[in-house]
Amino acid sequence: MMRCEKAYFAEYYRALQARVSSKINTAVGHYFIMKPNAGCQGRGIVVTNDPLNAVDTLDHYIVQEYIARPMLVEGRKFDLRVYVLLTSIRHPSIFLFNDGLVRISAASYEPPTETNAKNTCMHLTNYAINKKSAEYIYNTDVERFDLGNKRNFRFFNQWLGEQGHDSVLC
Known part of the structure; x- marks a missing residue:
């Protein structure tokens, strides 16, 4: 059994979001995995080293650094x-x-x-x-x-x- 703290997850998410945003802007040799936020069965997932230009809009994607x-x-x-x-x-x-x-x-x-x-x-x-x-x-x-x-x-x-x-x- 495990208890969840909403404040902790929100704080962690904001820090992670800032880190990823900074990496996206300076990405050289880094790869990212982009997942549509309403996708399923792997549809629309993109592995790219250029997330800003890989899809039409980032609005509906979750972008995370690819684990090397x-x-x-x-x-x-x-x-x-x-x-x-x-x-x-x-x-x-x-x-x-x-x-x-x-x-x-x-x-x-x-x-x-x-x-x-x-x-x-x-x-x-x-x-x-x-x-x-x-x-x-x-x-x-x-x-x-x-x-x-x-x-x-x-x-x-x-x-x-x-x-x-x-x-x-x-």
Whole structure:
């Protein structure tokens, strides 16, 4: 269970926004990921080193600095689909479900460049994008949790332990 403080998040957001704005204006060799604020399934996401000119207007995008050296699973980017229960907004209590998904990109990772920035299966982990790739692997064996581009937290805990990290997700 975790309590949230609205003031902390607002202050953090303002500081982050100022930092990103300053980087955008002086970006040389930096890459950014731009996400439409009303998008889903990876549609409209752009990886660019020129966010001010990558889209018609920044009004409807969330811009964040691209992490230059992300943690990789088997040489590929990944994200965690975590399921939570929020019991109230006024006095929030958040409960974390003990399982979730590890979504692994279909293409091996390389840092973004002008030539590979449009390779969505390398830079994004969205299922809707990666499932179209010839490199995407579906796991059809319910006994195996270490196969495919969609795995569970049991795999992730084991993988974290093998990498020498604490593995206490579930």
